Amino acid sequence: xxxxxxxxxxxxxxxxxxxxxxxxxxxxxxxxxxxxxxxxxxxxxxxxxxxxxxxxxxxxxxxxxxxxxxxxxxxxxxxxxxxxxxxxxxxxxxxxxxxxxxxxxxxxxxxxxxxxxxxxxxxxxxxxxxxxxxxxxxxxxxxxxxxx
Amino acid sequence: xxxxxxxxxxxxxxxxxxxxxxxxxxxxxxxxxxxxxxxxxxxxxxxxxxxxxxxxxxxxxxxxxxxxxxxxxxxxxxxxxxxxxxxxxxxxxxxxxxxxxxxxxxxxxxxxxxxxxxxxxxxxxxxxxxxxxxxxxxxxxxxxxxxxxxxxxxxxxxxxxxxxxxxx
Numbered sequence: 001x002x003x004x005x006x007x008x009x010x011x012x013x014x015x016x017x018x019x020x021x022x023x024x025x026x027x028x029x030x031x032x033x034x035x036x037x038x039x040x041x042x043x044x045x046x047x048x049x050x051x052x053x054x055x056x057x058x059x060x061x062x063x064x065x066x067x068x069x070x071x072x073x074x075x076x077x078x079x080x081x082x083x084x085x086x087x088x089x090x091x092x093x094x095x096x097x098x099x100x101x102x103x104x105x106x107x108x109x110x111x112x113x114x115x116x117x118x119x120x121x122x123x124x125x126x127x128x129x130x131x132x133x134x135x136x137x138x139x140x141x142x143x144x145x146x147x148x
Numbered sequence: 149x150x151x152x153x154x155x156x157x158x159x160x161x162x163x164x165x166x167x168x169x170x171x172x173x174x175x176x177x178x179x180x181x182x183x184x185x186x187x188x189x190x191x192x193x194x195x196x197x198x199x200x201x202x203x204x205x206x207x208x209x210x211x212x213x214x215x216x217x218x219x220x221x222x223x224x225x226x227x228x229x230x231x232x233x234x235x236x237x238x239x240x241x242x243x244x245x246x247x248x249x250x251x252x253x254x255x256x257x258x259x260x261x262x263x264x265x266x267x268x269x270x271x272x273x274x275x276x277x278x279x280x281x282x283x284x285x286x287x288x289x290x291x292x293x294x295x296x297x298x299x300x301x302x303x304x305x306x307x308x309x310x311x312x313x314x315x316x
Contacts, residue, residue, distance in 0.1 A: 028294075035294040036301055053294060110278055114297065117286040124286050126202070126209040126225070129279075133210040 030066035031056050033111050040107065043100055069108065076139050083142035091146035102144035109136025175306065181299035182248050188291055188300075189245045192284065196242060199283050201234025206279040214272055241280075244307050252310045263314035270315065273308035280304060 034041050034056050041050050047061040056062055072090070079086035094100045113132050117124045177185070192199055205225050208215050221229040240258055247254035262268060281300055285292045 032294055032297065036298045113278075114281055114285050114292075117282045118289040118292050121286050121289055124282070126206045129206050129282060130209040 028057075028066065029069060029108070029112060029115060030062045031059075032115060033108050034062065036111065037107055040104055043098065043104075073112070073135070073139065076135060076142075080135070080138070083138045084145045087139065087142035088146055091143050094143055095147045102140065102147065105140035105143045106137075109133075109140050112136060175302055177248065177299065177302055177306070180295075181302060184296050184299040185245060185248065185303050188284075188288065188296060189242070191288060191291065193242060195287065196238035197231065197235040199234075199280075199287065200236070200238030200241070201231050203276065203280045203283045204230055204234050204237065206282055207276050210279065211272075211275045214275060217266070217268055217272075237276075241307070244303075244310075248303075251306055252313070255307065255310050259311050259314050262311045267315075270308075270312045273311060277301070277304035277308055 034044070034050060035053055044050065044062070044065075047059060047065075049055040049059060050062075072087075075086060076083060094102075113129060113136060116132060117129070120128070208223050215223055218229075218233075221227070221233070223230060240255065243254045244251045252259070281297070281304070284300060285297075
């Protein structure tokens with residue numbers, strides 16, 4: 001999926017906030033997914049205690065996973081003209097080793113959009129949302145691309 | 149309102165087969181989730197029309213294919229058509245909230261309209277639900293906790309189910 005230059009600029013600007021070290025909401029991405037869609041916990045058996053909202057919230061492996069995912073999104077923004085190429089290895093991993101249904105990538109992408117909406121409030125305009133939806137859809141497609 | 153040592157609103161299992169419970173094939177709201185929705189709706193209802201309208205703007209911006217259902221509308225942001233229709237969407241949600249123990253009953257006429265007249269493809273209900281969540285999250289960030297997110301996501305899923313249950 002080709003994403004044009006102005007999308008890159010716009011996302012680049014709003015993704016300054018995605019610098020994981022200073023974006024507190026980064027910490028809640030995976031947490032929010034696991035709480036709102038508890039069936040997604042099936043992929044995280046080795047994450048330890050996920051038995052309650054507070055357990056999920058405090059779980060360091062969940063936090064670390066959220067960071068990893070957000071770093072990937074940061075990479076996506078730098079590679080918007082070739083998402084499929086950029087995510088090829090990760091796609092193979094998610095299919096062959098992790099066995100993740102690609103529907104989960106769409107779920108996670110939409111949770112990210114909602115977290116951004118909470119964080120940016122009124123600044124997260126319909127047009128801004130539309131750009132982010134394009135990006136998360138592109139990432140989801142790229143991650144599913146190598147599935148077989 | 150998170151209960152100590154529990155998974156917040158989701159630990160209470162809804163009782164199936166009791167009056168007002170939805171069919172065994174759909175998710176039901178727990179008591180705690182209903183409380184969250186009722187109390188948040190108190191706040192949302194003061195801006196209901198704007199929330200409904202903005203959700204539609206977001207829908208048409210992010211998912212342009214949804215515009216195909218409105219060839220007769222002026223869909224530019226701020227249009228009278230959008231504001232009127234946004235208000236209608238918000239009013240319907242308000243009806244569902246007010247009859248939260250019997251959403252199917254409250255939305256029965258709307259359900260028939262969608263099945264026999266409007267025939268909006270079911271996939272689009274997820275898209276509008278998502279845009280409603282985004283709108284509420286951006287307007288009420290402090291209230292939009294993980295438990296509130298879950299409650300609203302479930303509520304909108306139930307509304308979507310009700311609106312498509314007479315399709316065939």
